Amino acid sequence: MIQSRLDTALPLGRSADDFNERYSRALVIVLLGYAILGKTFAYLGIPPLFVGEMALAGGLIALLRSGCWLAILATPASRMLIVLMGWILYRTVPYVGPYGMDAPRDSVLALYGLFALIVVALLLEEPGRFWRAIDTYGRFARFYALAGGIVYGLSSALLKIPGTEIQIPSVRAGEAASHLAAIAVFVMLGLGRFSRLWIAVLMASMIIVTSSRGAMLTCLVPVVVAAIAGRRLRQFMPIVLVFFVAAIIATVFDLSIQLPGNERATGPKQLVEGLKSVVGVSEASNFEATKEFRLRWWATIQDYTLRGPFFWTGKGFGVNIALEDGYKQWVTADAVLRSPHNVNMTYLARSGVPGLVLWLGVLATWFAMLFHSLLWARRRGEEHWAKLFIWIGCYALGMFVDGCFDVALEGPMLGIWFWCVFGFGIGASMIYRSPLGRNVR
Template sequence: MRAVTQSTVRSFDLAQPASRTFNDTYVGALCVLLGGYAIVGKTFAYIGVPPLYIGEILLVVGLLTFVRSGCWLASVATPASRMLLVLIAWVVLRTVPYIGTYGPDALRDSVIITYGVFCFIVIGLLLEDPGRLDRALASYHAFIRVYALIGGGCAALSLSKMLIPGTSLQVIDLSPGAIATHLAGAAAFAILGLGRFSRFWVAMLLISMVMVTSSRGAMLACIVAIFASAILGGRIRQLLPVLGFAAVALMVASLLDINVHIAPEGRVIGPDQIIEGFKSILGVSDASNYEATKEFRTRWWSTIQDYTFNGPYFWTGKGFGVNIAMEDGYQLWAITEGLRSPHNGSMTILARAGVPGFLLWVALCGTWFTMLIRSMLLAQRRNESRWAKIFIWLACYGAAIIIEASFNVSLEGPMVGIWFWCLFGFGIGASMMFRTGLISEHASGERQREG
């Protein structure tokens, strides 16, 4: 893999400037896309002309940049990328037969995996110009400086369901869980010392987290990202003062009974919510809103497991396009909540792509995390601490998204799905660059200081 990657990327040191300029412009557009999804959400996703919305437009243009990069062979040089290619092929096979029957719904349902094409686009862009890694990290640093301050406000505006005048679109339409994944990534980035942040920023990050962790998945995503980054990065000592401050603030708020009721959701923001969230994760909560959704999910997941692992849909699943909620007997949820798939990305894949698709998905995630951990350990042995922190951050960010997607419909849409697959490609590209010596830590640090 090393020889293939080095020869492929080095051959593009002589690429035409116009090619690099076009691809650099696309990188900027992709960053805008991801920022729009994270801040505005579904409203931003509707930009475009049906069925080609902004995400699909950037996907098509991204394929052109991928071709121009010339890094086709290198992009599939890792086990993770090859496994993803097989999984995409399997999903396409389970989608094509249903396009005639379900039309755009079949394509829409398949994006949970087919958005994985963004992974290869990102790998190609990184390998074509390794300097893009530092520029991407600098852009992300600037993004989370703002996002930590406005994340809670975005959640509040989304819950208010305020409409854009003259339209049926909300000003901001984001699930708290989606916001929580980005706040979790920001927290891991800060804990690992990949950027400098003020105490005010940390306080606002904590407030935003409290405002969005009104669900089991969102809270667990934040907890895992925070503690995993602190433990793997050896930053427990630096985290303790923040945890102490948070604990004191929680106690004071509890004593003063500071709780904000969210009318549309019937939930509460404040210490009661935090306590019930922890109890729910431990399985001892008596709050009806947590237990009702837990019972609904577990019943549906059991139904899916029965007709796949033990039933007639073992090899094929029910395909992409069919409304799983209606087919599985959850018509009430399909009608009242507009659900098409269960509140779990892995269960969605199992139900639609069968056991082969599910096993490919599990193996893909395991391979990706293993690759990042191995790269982290190698970086630590080489005393390249910045590289090690980058790999830990990527693993924690990816874990936060997968955890949240295990409790909500997240990967099935572009707002979280495209973020996830871009992050997936960034992890593969960064690992390849580190292992093949395409960019040294010294050179990376110099670029960061110059920026």
């Protein structure tokens, strides 16, 4: 049944829809804008319609024009996503009246999942887009490995557009780390050819952005998983050795870089403190203060959901849960805190246990799909496809890790990227399993 739907969704032999082709290129530009400029790019538009909302509207038109409405639902991951978005919409609508645009703005945490369905439809309509996207990413990787650390450094410098409060660029450490980690996986798996000097610059950029616990794990976890899944431990160990030696030298000579506007110094010593903080033995107060605050808030959320009156419903979308949960000291005129710096806790607090279960179910079915495709590719001896599935999975994994430590997937800068990668994974698996699409270039 799934195979027959997929085969009819691959219209090989006819040219792609002109509007959809233009939209595909525009979506690439949108993703590049978010990666390079961050929140600065997100501000483009006329409130309440910013560039993300305009891209979503255009994408829905492209989805309708693609004719792949049924095919995009052919996988358990996409069907689980539809159910999740339905539940989030159910928990959002009642709060639009009391809270206005805050309700839909909070709900994009899941409703940006529409981008996943849009990407799937675009890939199934014209499988050649898959390979063009890989080629485009290779060019992006060459640039961002050199620019990622610089972009983050400029974000810390607090430069603003004259006459406005809009910072340029405005990229969080976790956002840059997500992309740099994916690029490192891309390189380690041999999906592109890069010089040793370029790889050294990539490593330096990764060290620069690891100024927080979350950014450090965002870089580390996907690379380690890729090294294991991609059978690249032998290539990975020299990198570990280089870092270990650099960390010892930095610790002995107290070497670090203090970025403007950033209270934490950056360098190998910072990575060591971050790792110690994860296991609870760091003496750096700037790590432990935020860690203690988050753990207290997460415990509060678990009390009123898992063991309290909001088990089934959560507190809804639109309400400022920082104020509702009694953390008013973290809400100021300059920084309105709305999310508990953990995407899982956000789902739990706003949509209850059903929302959290559906979210985790979406992740589980998607990663299981990629793992199954990976095994299938290896049984067929198609190692290039296997590497692609590992890379796609590690890309999403890095963004998820960042979302467990910061407000990441709740916003368009990384949220749209995450759901596009999610859709890219579904599309890649469906194309690979179809003999009509697998060999299209």
